[in-house]
Amino acid sequence: MKNLGHTRSSQQPNHLLLTADTFVRIALPGMRKCSAIVHAGPALGAGFTEYTAECEAGGELGPTSAQRFLFVIDGGLQLEVNGKSSELTARSYAYLSEGLQHRVKATQVSRIVVVEKVYQSLSSNTPPQLIISTEDAVVAHPLDGDPSLQVKCLLPDEMSFDFAVNTMVYQPGASLSMVEMHVMEHGLIMLEGGGIYRLGDSWYPVTVGDFIWMGPWCPQWFGAIGKAPAKYLIYKNWNRHPLAGHAR
Numbered sequence: 001m002k003n004l005g006h007t008r009s010s011q012q013p014n015h016l017l018l019t020a021d022t023f024v025r026i027a028l029p030g031m032r033k034c035s036a037i038v039h040a041g042p043a044l045g046a047g048f049t050e051y052t053a054e055c056e057a058g059g060e061l062g063p064t065s066a067q068r069f070l071f072v073i074d075g076g077l078q079l080e081v082n083g084k085s086s087e088l089t090a091r092s093y094a095y096l097s098e099g100l101q102h103r104v105k106a107t108q109v110s111r112i113v114v115v116e117k118v119y120q121s122l123s124s125n126t127p128p129q130l131i132i133s134t135e136d137a138v139v140a141h142p143l144d145g146d147p148s149l150q151v152k153c154l155l156p157d158e159m160s161f162d163f164a165v166n167t168m169v170y171q172p173g174a175s176l177s178m179v180e181m182h183v184m185e186h187g188l189i190m191l192e193g194g195g196i197y198r199l200g201d202s203w204y205p206v207t208v209g210d211f212i213w214m215g216p217w218c219p220q221w222f223g224a225i226g227k228a229p230a231k232y233l234i235y236k237n238w239n240r241h242p243l244a245g246h247a248r
Contacts, residue, residue, distance in 0.1 A: 008204065014218040015199040016044060018211040025054065030062020034106070036114075039211040040187050046213060047237060047245075048117040048163070050187040055106035066116040068096040069165055071135075071154075071233055073191065075110025079103070079132065086132050093154055093165075095131040113189055113233060117163055120240050125160040135167055148174035164238040170195065170230045175223035184236040186214040193230030197222050 009022040018039055025035040034055040041049040053061055055075070070077070070093055077088040080103040081096070087107070088094060096102050098119040104112075121127065133154070140150040148171040155161050170193075179198065194207035198221040199214060205225075206212070214220050224230035 008210075010202065010204070012200055012202065014215040015202075015220075016040065016211075016213040017197075017199065017204050017206070018213075020209045028062060031060065032062070033057075033059035034061060039189075040213040044213060045215060046185060046187070048115060048185075048187065048235065050113070050115045050189075050211075050213075050235060052189070052211075053110075053112045053114050055110045055112065057106060057108050059106040059110070061104040061112075061114065063101075064116050065098070066118050067098045067163075068094075068102075069113075069115040069155075069163075069235075070094045070096075070104065071113040071165070073111040073113060075112075076107040077110060077112065078105045078107050080105075081130060088132070089134075091135040093131075093133060093135065095128065095155060097127050097129060100130065115163070115165065115187065115235050117237075120162045120244050122159065122240075128156075128158070128160045131155065140169070143168070144177050146174065146177065149176075159239050162238060162240050163235060165233065165235050167191070167231060167233050170222070170224035172224055172227055172229065176221050179219050179221045181217050181219050183216050183242055184238065185216050185218075186212070186220070187235040188212040188214070189233050191231045191233055193224060193226055193228045195222055195224040195226070195230045 008019045010017045023037045028036050036051040038051045040046040072092050074090050079086045138152040140152050143149045143151050150169045152167045154165045190210045197204050197206050
């Protein structure tokens, strides 16, 4: 008997902590030599789907009808769009607009964060275009002027995008300056280090590989603990009126 039923994983009405000991791997339609750990989706109440894809060499993700954001944790990918091929390595990422035909194939054993979301269009904006880049090419900026907490915005802060994806790095002992509560929801994967996350009225130790979903208005706060920096990749819905997508 392993751990006698103990886990750090927790599901609450306004948040979820999912730890590696509870991960279940499944195959999604179109996947080949690849499996998905689905972290968040509509069944949870989320307005997006996020999963980690674990691929063998030659593995493929399969298609999607939604927008798709890819972030390579480790390994490498070949991304084909409109007959053009691009190589993505660790810390590389891509944004693929809704309806854009593409093919994602692992060139080696790989782990990929995948975010998919139905696009909320604006009549005044042209939908966003293909982005292929790397985190290393993005300039960091301090959050609220705190140099011990650095943010990299992986997608442009433009109204055409209806979500944002950032990486955040906390030096040991750094923390958010306030408990945040807001209309946006989050999907978060710990990439390095660890610390303490407050979610709602609960306090959780978190470490590399953990996933967190935060629903709208979930009280949230993080502080880095340990001798190494803590880093996570975080999604939020963005740039849309709260009534968007809700019928009268």
